[in-house]
Amino acid sequence: MQLTRRRFLAAPAALSAALLPTSLLAALEAETPPMADLSTWEAVRAQFALDPAWMHFASFFIASHPAPVQAAIDGYRRAIDRNPYFTVEHGMFSEGAGNLHVQAQAEIADYLGARPQDVCLTGNTTTGLALVYQGLPLQAGEEVLCTKHDHYSHHESIRLAVERAGASMRRVPLFEDAASATTDSIIDALLKGIGPKTRVVGLTWVHSSSGIRLPIREIAAALRARPGPPLLLVVDGVHGLGSTDETVATLGCDYFCAGTHKWMFAPRGTGLVWASADNWARLRPLVPSFTDFDQYQAWEKQQPPASPTTADRMSPGGFHAYEHQWAAAAAFRMHKQMGRARVAARIRELNDQCKAGLAANPKVTLHTPMSGALSAGLVSFEVDGLAPADVVRQLLARNIIASTSPYVVSYARLAPSLVNTSEEVERAVRAVREISG
Ligand SMILES: Cc1ncc(COP(=O)(O)O)c(C=O)c1O
16 A cells, blocks of 8 residues: 555645656646537537437436546546556645545535535445445444335345344335325325334435435425434435436435436446535444545554544545546536536426326326426336336337336336437337337
């Protein structure tokens, strides 16, 4: 491990300057091209190298890198390959504006409405959830309450953490039928599920099973207003981030975990956790950090760090694919240039069109709420007499890429996103009509 980190050792500026050839800085900056014109959806779609032979309705699964993100990855990769030591040493451990890790935190924080120092960079949603649940100081006899609708990664993160702590987990249904759920019925079901041992509540913002978007802001307010011990709210937000016009840091949850390699179009293998300083301080870190100076200094003295846990201390250390981690900033810049409200409105427009088209088909059962306030970018449905996998297969035969939801009860999914056109949505709806007979 390289021990002369300027950020860690807080070396005087003169030393930093002496270590870092200015030509490297200039070369690194030259590798970051200006943002493309993203003023029309056609221009946005042109940023993706997607195979035009297919209609891509499963882009939420894993991102195709759009041109600005690919350019940033390529630029950082060229810089690392030219000079691995200087580029990583500077990009990770230098003081000030040239620190690319800090730059990525700042870009992400700006989009989340958060402070940069409260953004923890992870590799994906799953790692973020695991870090949070394993980090919580759960006691024997305490309970984590989650729902029957959460993803495998969420349930298993909780199970592994409670097993270790001698705590327990419980899953409650928030609805029988997502399509007819309301904000009140969801809150009611959740509040009824809370028991005397519940200390933590785990929820999913946009469900990849039914496509419902939980009203997290209203749920968080209801949890705060109830009598009894305060509960911590952990949210898997992966399918809401980049599809919804929300300020994550004021949503009301205590821990927000998301991959950024789906709706945000950040490099594959990137993600984040956001929490407030107080909530970071509750957690016990799991993996040695490479971005927390206090932890490093305490190690030098052979002591545990005396300061509270922070986002940086929770960020898993070890060297990473830095060209991907740093280029996450370009994806957040791209989203800011497109406009969060404009992106959300476009995704809603295409999903409304998709839902209206499918709902007009008597052979289709829609599982996603029609309301744009209770849904986002995913439309889940069944076709009478056909297994979800058969629906997907028959759509594939028409060059339409749909997906099935990876849950015990599975549905077919179409996810209209920024890479799609209204004409493509119409063709997908027509194709479902054809296969439903
Ligand atoms: C709701 C939900 N949570 C978590 C995940 C896992 O995401 P990641 O690959 O970022 O860990 C998925 C996968 O698509 C998901 O649908």
